[in-house]
Amino acid sequence: MFTEIFSPVQKIAFTPFNHLSVKRDDLIDPYISGNKWRKLKYILAKARAENKTQLVTFGGAYSNHLVATAAAAARSGLKATAFVRGEMVKNEMLLLCSLFGMELIFTDRESYRNKHQLFENHFANNAEAYFIDEGGASAEATFGCAEIIGELTETYDHIFCAAGTGTTATGLLKGIQQQQLPAKLHVVPVLKGGGFIAEEIARYTTINKQLALHLDYHFGGYAKTTPELIHFIKTFTGQTGLLLDPVYTAKMFYAICDLEKKGQIHRNDRILAIHTGGLMGLFGMQDKF
Template structure:
């Protein structure tokens, strides 16, 4: 589903958003795309367990738990932060993942940094037996194959610019691979630092893309009062909910760049809504504890 943002924009610019958040109630947005072919591969290999990694409010953790429940897999989540083990009921993401059948293994932040080391993976196999490993955030070649399906043939013909939020680089890599050479792709980084470009180059050969890291609002998972106020105002004007970690920062950035004259005349821009709305509840808990404005449109 594509919705037009019906506001006045200078230079005959048109702005649209693709509602990937509506694909599935649990496995929403880019997580649905990233898991599609990984689920097929796990079935092909006759695996019965999915194991993956994530933090306290990870969209990916919940999506894998949802995929396991829907497609008949056991699921294991290796969770960053030992202190969370006794606080599952206080964490809406982990509580829902557990409700969907996910088993947790809580590790220290130091140990978590070694999660890709062969010795750590061997330890996990000793503990849990055989499993299909899905990387943190879900990004691998099969995930990128799924993300290549976000753009339809009509999208490739109609839009001059494709923009999306960037976390691990998988979604934008898929979009780049399926784009036309005439289109420009812009990824809005949710993290500090410019290292994502190097990651993306491992998956793409085209050069019609760039990463903008000016709208991370302090870094991954960080928000400001300005951003929260923007999310509430945008919903009031459009009825489109945005998450504060990824899509909300992207939309803020696109609108700001339009005001600054970044996009050429007659640009037709498609923003990709990558989901992540489940994380709002946890974000609101944190904001309320600091007596700050909360995201007002989320009730789930």
């Protein structure tokens, strides 16, 4: 998809931090943005190696993953189909998916729970169809996310990322271990009951003391917000010029600030936050602002 990527590390000025930097994966591409490109990179390589011509994946109506998969398929000369959770709707995200040529199959929530069965029901006789789990979760995705660490030219005391499935966090921890870095990885699950992410990480790499899960920053659950979080987004973006999405990155940066207030990290520590993109998620929350 890309011969080279653009993902600089930028230092930002935000009180009270003296050494807060951001890995700008959100700048990689407008549509295959952030960790979506990282995850899809090796998934598409495997699909091509297996002579697959149709990508089949899953997501909600405002899924950045669906847009990214649709765009990646179009650029790679592949077909794409998505099972969309819930009733039939129209929105900006699904419009982009359709423009990129993705077929959308709206699926009731009960059927959606069994994704492999959905795939079998529709594509069992299609040898060219390739299953991609929701959010791109897979071993191949962790390989791509691990490369984030290999691109760093400085060392940090703390590295932060938001987490939904735990795939990006897994890759980051693998990268830290492979590079033998001293940094502590702080993972901020964005949904209730995020402790399962430790189990997901353990499927692919060894968990050690360098991993910290912070389970209290979900703000009510996945894609949930509060007036406090919205106020934080406005304050942060107004002071730094850096856009955040309410689903992932805003909760991560809020956690960074709160952990400093609680004394768990220090304002003089060297901190790197991974901006995983997903900014189109703002479209689904315009009424919150």
